[in-house]
Amino acid sequence: MINFDHIKGVIWDLDDTLYSVTPDLHKSMRESAARAVVKMGYPVTYEEALIMAERSQAEYRLTVKMLCDEFKIDKRDLHLPFHAEMDHTVTKACEDLPAAFAAKPHLQHILMTHASRDWALRMLDHLRIAEFFLPDAVLGLEDVDFNHKHESEYVAKCCMDILGTKPHETAFVEDREYNLTIPKKLGMTTVLIAHPSQSPKLPEHVDVKFTRAADFLENVGVMPSSAIA
Numbered sequence: 001m002i003n004f005d006h007i008k009g010v011i012w013d014l015d016d017t018l019y020s021v022t023p024d025l026h027k028s029m030r031e032s033a034a035r036a037v038v039k040m041g042y043p044v045t046y047e048e049a050l051i052m053a054e055r056s057q058a059e060y061r062l063t064v065k066m067l068c069d070e071f072k073i074d075k076r077d078l079h080l081p082f083h084a085e086m087d088h089t090v091t092k093a094c095e096d097l098p099a100a101f102a103a104k105p106h107l108q109h110i111l112m113t114h115a116s117r118d119w120a121l122r123m124l125d126h127l128r129i130a131e132f133f134l135p136d137a138v139l140g141l142e143d144v145d146f147n148h149k150h151e152s153e154y155v156a157k158c159c160m161d162i163l164g165t166k167p168h169e170t171a172f173v174e175d176r177e178y179n180l181t182i183p184k185k186l187g188m189t190t191v192l193i194a195h196p197s198q199s200p201k202l203p204e205h206v207d208v209k210f211t212r213a214a215d216f217l218e219n220v221g222v223m224p225s226s227a228i229a
């Protein structure tokens with residue numbers, strides 16, 4: 001069992017970690033992508049772009065991949081316009097998440113998402129947990145020079161610098177297990193939040209798995225009682 005007594009800082013993922021991505025949000029993402037490429041002036045109608053976004057989600061689980069490939073769009077150029085129009089109100093907040101954060105005032109929190117900072121700020125507000133994150137502790141992909149969590153130590157080190165914690169005092173919480181490989185190598189506690197896409201067997205670089213983010217918070221400072229594995 002993992003002892004969480006030493007944890008002082010938590011690096012949070014957003015999508016499918018602090019809330020569940022729903023079919024309505026996938027629809028909003030397709031519509032946002034289509035609107036963005038039309039507004040940016042690429043030679044495609046909204047309806048055509050929407051069909052490409054649908055196929056891209058179905059084939060690659062990535063909304064903008066086929067649009068970027070077809071029109072040779074640098075994903076960095078589409079990043080902010082794509083996320084700007086996504087509708088956060090179609091997502092459902094976890095009712096007990098604000099109380100779970102409030103119950104652990106000794107923890108410092110930082111949010112790091114591969115989406116945009118604007119999306120993260122809107123979602124934190126919607127989830128009623130914005131007050132637990134300092135303004136400079138909410139990072140989008142654009143804030144870390146488009147370095148991805150699974151590709152570079154830069155992201156995890158940047159987050160720890162802002163938190164002011166050492167690796168052994170830091171937990172990294174994610175729904176994608178491959179994003180926990182580097183945090184584990186750096187010496188952090190790695191926490192996986194359950195998602196249907198995951199294999200039932202817990203990978204070696206994952207210390208512990210919980211059903212929900214609130215379940216993890218409830219166990220910080222005590223031996224976990226509701227860990228899945």
Ligand SMILES: [Mg+2]
Nearest residue numbers: 013015016175
């Ligand atoms: Mg995620």
